[in-house]
Amino acid sequence: MNKYEFLAAIREGLDGMEKSDIDRTLDYYREIIDDKMDNGLSEEEAIASLGSVKKIIADIRQGEAKESADTTEEPAPKAAPTEPSAEAAPVGRTSDEAGDILRTCARVLLVIVGIAFWCVAVSTLIAGVVVGLASLPAFFSSLVMLFTGNGAQFALMLGGALASAGIGILMTVGTVLAMRYYKRFYKKIRAALNN
Amino acid sequence: MDIQLKRGLLDVCVLAAIKNEDSYGYKIIKDMNEYVEISESTLYPILRRLEAADLLTVHSKEYSGRLRKYYHITKAGLERLEAFRKEWEEIVSIYKFVVKEDVVNE
Numbered sequence: 116m117n118k119y120e121f122l123a124a125i126r127e128g129l130d131g132m133e134k135s136d137i138d139r140t141l142d143y144y145r146e147i148i149d150d151k152m153d154n155g156l157s158e159e160e161a162i163a164s165l166g167s168v169k170k171i172i173a174d175i176r177q178g179e180a181k182e183s184a185d186t187t188e189e190p191a192p193k194a195a196p197t198e199p200s201a202e203a204a205p206v207g208r209t210s211d212e213a214g215d216i217l218r219t220c221a222r223v224l225l226v227i228v229g230i231a232f233w234c235v236a237v238s239t240l241i242a243g244v245v246v247g248l249a250s251l252p253a254f255f256s257s258l259v260m261l262f263t264g265n266g267a268q269f270a271l272m273l274g275g276a277l278a279s280a281g282i283g284i285l286m287t288v289g290t291v292l293a294m295r296y297y298k299r300f301y302k303k304i305r306a307a308l309n310n
Numbered sequence: 311m312d313i314q315l316k317r318g319l320l321d322v323c324v325l326a327a328i329k330n331e332d333s334y335g336y337k338i339i340k341d342m343n344e345y346v347e348i349s350e351s352t353l354y355p356i357l358r359r360l361e362a363a364d365l366l367t368v369h370s371k372e373y374s375g376r377l378r379k380y381y382h383i384t385k386a387g388l389e390r391l392e393a394f395r396k397e398w399e400e401i402v403s404i405y406k407f408v409v410k411e412d413v414v415n416e
Contacts, residue, residue: 150335170351178359
């Protein structure tokens with residue numbers, strides 16, 4: 116590969132980047148190749164010493180992504196937006212001021228949703244515990260029925276007790292799981308908003 | 311080595327390479343490679359980042375009928391180097407303590 120082909124391959128691989136950035140990159144590599152040749156290497160050796168075109172392009176793109184994450188407000192393209200942050204992604208790409216306003220609104224909304232969720236979660240948790248506990252006296256009653264020979268009423272009480280216990284367990288466990296998933300979801304959205 | 315740590319270390323290395331006199335890409339890599347391995351494609355984003363952070367400036371000078379980019383350290387760049395030196399003085403003394411030979415007290 117000669118210098119012209121090499122630089123053309125780099126330019127092609129950087130397609131999509133800002134033209135000034137691409138030109139600057141090409142100047143950099145052209146200069147290095149020339150310096151290496153001035154220091155005794157042949158054109159082919161100089162180019163070979165730079166490594167594969169693919170790796171060079173990957174390194175440059177990675178470097179550019181880090182730079183834009185460090186110096187600008189907009190989120191780096193590599194920050195993979197997951198489903199929940201579909202709301203956050205367009206927010207990050209608008210102009211600075213509008214973006215800030217939208218981001219603040221999104222944050223406020225997130226807080227409101229959070230409060231609502233926790234109210235519901237706590238209520239369901241308490242209700243679940245109460246319903247589960249209610250099964251205990253029901254169990255005892257059913258035993259009393261059994262020993263006083265009331266077969267039918269025993270069966271009824273037992274059934275009610277089991278149902279109560281089951282629903283109570285479902286509500287409690289379900290709410291705990293929901294809380295856990297909500298925490299994860301909340302963290303993702305917060306991270307996406309803060310980028 | 312921790313990626314973030316290495317990234318920060320390479321940044322100060324590049325600044326050190328241009329501390330005493332302006333230098334250019336090929337020479338920076340040659341000087342640095344005596345101490346730490348760095349490739350041309352690793353150096354490039356570092357130079358861009360340091361320039362964006364105003365730790366160095368770039369200017370072009372003619373050399374052998376072509377234009378060469380020279381990198382010049384700024385006052386902020388020198389301050390960054392000084393901060394690094396101070397920070398690592400402490401790290402070195404801790405390191406010396408950690409690897410100190412065990413004294414047998416019998």
